Amino acid sequence: MKYARIVGTGSYLPVNVVSNDELSRRVDTSDEWIRSRTGIRQRHIAEPAQTSSDLAYQASLQALAAAGIAATDLDLIIVATSTPDFIFPSTACLLQAKLGAKRCPAFDVQAVCSGFVYGLDIADKYIRSGMYRRVLVVGAEVFSRILDWNDRGTCVLFGDGAGAVVLAADDKPGLLASVLHADGSQFGILSTPGQVCGGKVTGDPFLRMDGQAVFKLAVRVLDEVARETLALCNLQPADVDWLIPHQANVRILDATAKRLGIATDKVIVTVDRHANTSAASVPLALDVAVRDGRIKPGHKVLLEGVGGGFTWGAALVEM
Ligand code: ACO
Numbered sequence: 001m002k003y004a005r006i007v008g009t010g011s012y013l014p015v016n017v018v019s020n021d022e023l024s025r026r027v028d029t030s031d032e033w034i035r036s037r038t039g040i041r042q043r044h045i046a047e048p049a050q051t052s053s054d055l056a057y058q059a060s061l062q063a064l065a066a067a068g069i070a071a072t073d074l075d076l077i078i079v080a081t082s083t084p085d086f087i088f089p090s091t092a093c094l095l096q097a098k099l100g101a102k103r104c105p106a107f108d109v110q111a112v113c114s115g116f117v118y119g120l121d122i123a124d125k126y127i128r129s130g131m132y133r134r135v136l137v138v139g140a141e142v143f144s145r146i147l148d149w150n151d152r153g154t155c156v157l158f159g160d161g162a163g164a165v166v167l168a169a170d171d172k173p174g175l176l177a178s179v180l181h182a183d184g185s186q187f188g189i190l191s192t193p194g195q196v197c198g199g200k201v202t203g204d205p206f207l208r209m210d211g212q213a214v215f216k217l218a219v220r221v222l223d224e225v226a227r228e229t230l231a232l233c234n235l236q237p238a239d240v241d242w243l244i245p246h247q248a249n250v251r252i253l254d255a256t257a258k259r260l261g262i263a264t265d266k267v268i269v270t271v272d273r274h275a276n277t278s279a280a281s282v283p284l285a286l287d288v289a290v291r292d293g294r295i296k297p298g299h300k301v302l303l304e305g306v307g308g309g310f311t312w313g314a315a316l317v318e319m
Contacts, residue, residue: 010062039250080115113307163283
């Protein structure tokens with residue numbers, strides 16, 4: 001049986017770092033409020049000319065270098081993003097062109113903050129079926145473009161960035177199990193309900209959120225889908241070496257770990273430095289912990305996404 005194994009990780013954060021204090025000069029907020037409610041200290045914000053495919057490109061170069069694989073050897077490119085460069089072509093096609101990886105299929109996945117976990121699940125299916133051997137999965141976002149910078153309830157929560165992994169077919173275990181879910185009836189609690197129509201933006205082009213409803217739903221489904229994924233492998237939460245939930249809010253991470261009975265020192269946290277980078281948050285956190293040596297070969301890592309749609313999912317990976 002062939003597994004899909006993560007053979008390289010990479011990430012990229014724009015150089016411009018915006019602190020809570022800087023935000024408090026733009027909107028009626030404070031470092032104390034943001035830290036105590038979310039754990040966020042700062043976020044990275046892309047330059048006006050930087051797009052999701054630019055961030056994805058930098059993260060992908062790192063992941064390919066770590067994997068020792070040339071872009072031209074890729075069989076498939078998947079980009080998870082809700083802030084694509086254009087309506088079309090897809091950000092994945094633009095990334096493919098930047099990487100010089102001609103001919104392999106490339107497409108975007110739109111599952112908001114769960115997009116990377118959705119992408120992993122899809123890549124796994126292609127590799128296990130024997131159809132493809134090397135797949136690049138990227139989460140890349142410039143959420144700063146869809147924030148209402150006058151809305152203190154949302155603009156303090158998000159940042160820009162990208163994370164990438166290369167998956168390769170291997171006889172050694174890699175992705176052990178993954179589970180995806182969605183509940184479209186919950187679309188109203190987190191959305192950017194705008195569109196381009198007749199040459200104009202219609203509806204509301206900014207991110208809108210019912211924070212408390214999102215909080216409650218996120219904590220419940222992150223617990224449920226973690227257990228569902230582990231059960232497929234006859235494992236318990238205690239068998240996990242590292243938990244990487246979507247980095248939305250440190251209180252969501254703490255509550256999820258508590259419900260699962262996982263010690264907080266086994267949870268990778270980057271939301272304090274990156275804020276919520278949506279589809280990029282999980283691969284960014286994974287890359288940080290691989291590069292700083294916490295995640296080692298053989299470790300079992302449970303990756304979890306949750307976000308607009310509503311969507312959620314988990315993937316258990318042996319590194
Ligand atoms: N600074 C200061 N005050 C603020 C700010 C701010 N940035 N934002 C809201 N407030 C005020 C509100 O106006 C309100 O004031 P009022 O009592 O005078 O009306 C007060 O703070 C409390 O507001 P709530 O919305 O009730 O605050 P809450 O404790 O729920 O915290 C938060 C808000 C942090 C958004 C919380 O609901 C949350 O973490 N929700 C999860 C949402 C999340 O993480 N979303 C990310 C996207 S979703 C995802 O990635 C899965």
